Amino acid sequence: MVGTPVLFIAIPLLAAFLIPLLGMIWKELVRIIPGLVLAYMLVLSVSLLSYVLENGPIVEVLSGWAPPIGINLVFSAFSGFLVTLMSFLGLIIWIYSYRFKRNVDFEPSKKYFILLLMMITGSIGIVLTGDIFNLFVFIEIVGISGYALAAFYMGRNSAEASFKYLFMGSLASAFLLLAIMIIYSQLGTLNMADIASKVHLMDPTYKVVAIIFFMAAIGIEAEIFPLNGWAPDVYTEAPGPVGAAFSGIVVKAAVYAAVRMVYTLFDVSGTYDFLLIMGLITLIVAETTALRQDKLKRMLAFSSIGQMGLVLIAFGIGTLEGVFAALFLMLNHAITKSLLFLSGSYLVFNSKDKYIKEVNGLGKFMPITSFLFALGAFAIVGLPPFAGFWSKLSVLTAAADSNLILIIALILIVSVIEIVYYFRVVNRIYFFKKGESVIPQRPTAHALLAMITLGAIILIIGFYPDSITGILHKASADLMDKTKYINDVLSAK
Amino acid sequence: MTYILYIAMSFLILGLIISAIRFVKGPTAGDRTVALDTLTTIGVAGLVLLAYVFGRFIYVDVALVYAVLGFIGVIVIARYLEGAL
Amino acid sequence: MDSLYKMIEYGIYSAAILLILVGLYGALTKKSLIKIVIGLSIVDAGIHLLLVSIGYLKGGTAPIFSPGYEDKADIMVDPIPQALVLTAIVIGFAVTAVALSLVIRLYRHHDTLQIDDIKNLKW
Amino acid sequence: MEILEIIGGILILIGSAFLFLGALGILRMPDVYNRLQAGTKATTLGAMSLIIGVGFLEPSWMMKSIIIVVFIAFSNPISSHALARAMYKRKRYPIIKSEDKDMDAYIEVFQQEEEEVKS
Amino acid sequence: MIYLILFAVLLLLMLAAAVYATFQRDLLYAVIATGVISLVLSVIFYMLQAPDVALTEAAIGVALTTIIFIITIRNTVRHEDEHDKHSREKKIQP
Amino acid sequence: MKNTIVILLLATIGYYLGTIFFGIGFGDAHFANGVKDTYLALTTSELKVANTVTSIVVNFRGFDTLGEVTVLFLAATALGGILYKKRHAVGERTVLFPASSIVKSGAKLIFPAIVLLGAYVFIHGHLSPGGGFQGGTIIATGFLLMLLAYDNFSVNHNVLSFIESFAGIFFVAFGLAGLLISGTFLENFMPVGTMNDLFSGGVIPIIYILVGFKVAAELTGVIYTVLHEKD
Amino acid sequence: MENLTLSDKLSRFILNWFFLMIVWIAFTSSFSGQELIVGVITTMVISLLSISMFTCCTLAILxxxxxxxxxxxxxxxxxxxxxxxxxxxxxxxxxxxxxxxxxxxxxxxxxxxxxxxxxxxxxxxxxxxxxxxxxxxxxxxxxxxxxxxxxxxxxxxxxxxxxxxxxxxx
Known part of the structure; x- marks a missing residue:
């Protein structure tokens, strides 16, 4: 044990408040400190996770008051797994963006690192917290840093994308407050475990309306279909690492919140089916839209939305296998999509509009980046030797166990679509002639290191999936066991 | 005593309504700001009166803050109208 | 007395809900960006009012144990919604400030605030 | 005790009546300056007298009442002056009933303003 | 009884100000109307026995929100349906 | 067409909200099994803080407040980032008319009183309504008044970010001190004193004062940034 | 702002302190020891910070x-x-x-x-x-x-x- 879960929040906050001061002393510290903090968080999460897998969840009580009164943080196998994933990705993204654009001034880069650090911290907070209002506060932290990061480039469209996100985010927070209000007015408590233990006292109408508002709010953050209008624009206009952070970290946290609502908080029948249907619609709509895109990052964004739909489908199956498949999918998607964003943003580094046709023939000029992009593309569509294959397989088996034949068929059809549009890009990279005006940009050593790490992990998981499945099984079992969660939290002190 | 409070409060309510009418009628930004100023002053008085009705001394703090900050809001608008911001 | 509270109840809830709806209407249909931000802040106001009013207690007083009120805990209104609203107001202000700075940025690039003219990305 | 209550009640009545009159003034007067006149004076005295009245009813509140009154008496005229000046600078002409005799001062202010803009 | 009337008047005022702020074409007036909303809202919070919230609403709503909105208007346009791209000179009219 | 859809959507939302909230009831003890009574009891017995809202905001749910302070900090940072320009000329406010001398001298006279009021509000956060946020906002409004009245009035940015950072660091440090001394983050590790004294409530007033400084510095910075925004 | 002699500054400072202390007592409406101590410190800090800018007159006004x-x-x-x-x-x-x-x-x-x-x-x-x-x-x-x-x-x-x-x- 190197610490307690609250340090995941406290240390980054301390660092964020310190960075402006330290920046006055030595400007390079502004870049270094977040990396140190993220590395510390990774070490902490790994050691806590190994402790938790042995001894059961840690419930940290804050301000000295036991759960229904005070706020608590829960570091269980499930949340711990996500926290580890997020800290790892955060570290990778920090390494990548250490010298992402040399020409950025000191002031913006200071702000960039503070905001990135806080976005990761906020996502970790969403995963750790055991209190719905605290969840709201963390969502706002993620939101505000997200708005600022989306508008980071001074180009014409970034502010527009950011405003769109802000509009949706404000609506989300309004709905979230309404949902919290309804729950509080019925049960008089804000603690998740307490709510879960009392939720049967709630009138069904209230429950349904509360969950609808909740889902509307979380759906905006998690890019569920009718509410995902902001996502493609933000992914397109934000810097590459920020897009990776969004799809790898923020969306995962939002999905966690949605799943926590469905699996632990409420016991409304039909919510699993609701997840399933929403996931299905999201998947189909997003993938067919991705097929029509002509901008690289936009295509990746729609693909990311589609993958989230797949995750929701897996969660919506509702069995242990389904949850396992969903977690596996989340892991793979986080790593693979980050790799795609990171390498893709170097592929279209110097182009203004980021069209797909501008990657033509770059395979010769940037061999490593192109190779890594191709690797990510193969992994995400689920070709056999790579990581994505195992997760997709587990989704299919979980669906087959529950006799959801239609879903299997649809997933297979959508996979074909996915293969088409990813292979189109890979094809262009390797077998087309380079455009005249395209200037290839060599990645910096940091960026190369980050991308190669991700690629290596994809290969490792692809060839030895057993290395990760043990943790995933424990995590999914942890999510399914609602009474244990309630008991653990309410008996903490 | 109760009747006095009733009468005073009805005067204040009438004052609120009338300033609101001036606010809607305008016609210029200046008139609306005058209405806002009047509303603020009536509000301060009303807050003190309500504190007496509720019988709690600590409530007066709110009126104090309003008395101090209300005029800054008006000055903000006035400086904008001057074209000085 | 009961009918009085009933009327206040209906009045306050319907006013708060109408406030939310009016704000949402403004935010969803208006074309000017500043109007959209104003609409969002009206929505916030309505939600705060709703949240405070569900914590109200008939004949209650503020949850402050000032001298003379040390043992009146049974007539105090619910302090938790108030604490939540406190947080929510400050957060709402922060979001409004960021939104308005984005509006200024958008105007700098487009020289207009009409969303019809700004649509470079699909809305 | 009784005396204090009576004084307080009377002051409250006077104060609320003047607040009402101030509001009525801003409704009835014909232009911004006259509205400011009515608004400032009546509401200032009204609020002062009402708050002092409450102070008489509860003597322990007196000090805070006085400080609120001081703030109001200090800040209200400043804000209305700022507003009047703003309207003036923006060439919002006041209604002037008696002939042209007071236009001198009026025009002078505008000349001053234009010089300020130039410099 | 008088409280009922007071409540009713305050709620109606607030709603009227909200509707006014939504449908007024001059953005400056809409901003002043949001000031009125926050003033009335603060009095309502006060009457619902929430002085803390009333104080917060007062402190933030009176001057800070107004100044940020007004500066935005100063830097952009004053009227809602202004399509004209270079109309900054006409902007300040009381 | 769009209007119709919006109105239908709003009607649906309104209908559901109406059914929900008219059913809740107003001023009843509808959350009898909730945590409200526990909070009220613990505030008097354990924390000795008069204002229950303060004790909730700073102690029971102090973690929320930490998040809230962070949100403000991020908003200030984001504002600077969004409005950033390469040729950002600080201190260049083109003012057509200086304020009249009356506003100037009035502002000069009332400014210390406003700052004192803000200090009063956040020092008495545990006794009377108000606290760090309100007090900080009041002080920032005072600075706004000075910035409006004097076109050459300027605030030192480094001092502001110093105050901001140190207040935030001390806030977290108090939390960590609670973790080290008493075992949980943000725990009240100091003697609580007696009710309704100024020196009571342990770390609660101290944290609220820190919050007050931080909020004041942040909002002043926000106002300053926004006021100098001119293109 | 303007150049002040030391005695002038001191006199302004004391006047400011005095008035702010009166305002503080009016705010708190109490004469208990703790309030007064905190008040003396707070008002002293504020008047020290505002010594050259926010004071109007010297002690002679009293x-x-x-x-x-x-x-x-x-x-x-x-x-x-x-x-x-x-x-x-x-x-x-x-x-x-x-x-x-x-x-x-x-x-x-x-x-x-x-x-x-x-x-x-x-x-x-x-x-x-x-x-x-x-x-x-x-x-x-x-x-x-x-x-x-x-x-x-x-x-x-x-x-x-x-x-x-x-x-x-x-």
């Missing part, structure tokens, strides 16, 4: 004769305030709105900014007048019932009674 004049000023001012309110009431309530508004100007002999501010505020609160602008020593007054436009006569009509006392105080 000399007895000036205090007597100040009290006299308050009496005059209150009488005028009450008069002005009845004046407003008469005008507002009479159905024909008996007003004859216009703008007049006059010059004042006051020199310091603070005395001008006090005079302007008093004029705003007294019968039928509103200070519109002050440029150097010229006051522009909106007068609800213009009796004369001659500067000297207007001055005697509006401001003389105040100015006499203010000259003694400042």
């Amino acid at each position: 000399s007895p004769i000036r205090i007597v004049y100040m009290l006299w000023y308050f009496v005059v001012f209150f009488v005028a305030l009450i008069q002005s309110n009845f004046d407003v009431a008469r005008r507002v309530l009479s159905p024909s709105l008996p007003i004859n508004p216009g703008i007049v100007k006059f010059k004042t002999k006051l020199t310091t900014n603070y005395s001008k501010m006090v005079l302007a505020n008093s004029i705003t609160l007294t019968p039928g007048t509103l200070t519109v602008d002050v440029i150097d020593d010229t006051f522009y007054i909106h007068w609800i019932d213009v009796k004369t436009t001659d500067p000297e006569k207007a001055f005697t009509e509006i401001a003389e009674s105040f100015e006499k006392i203010l000259l003694k105080i400042f």
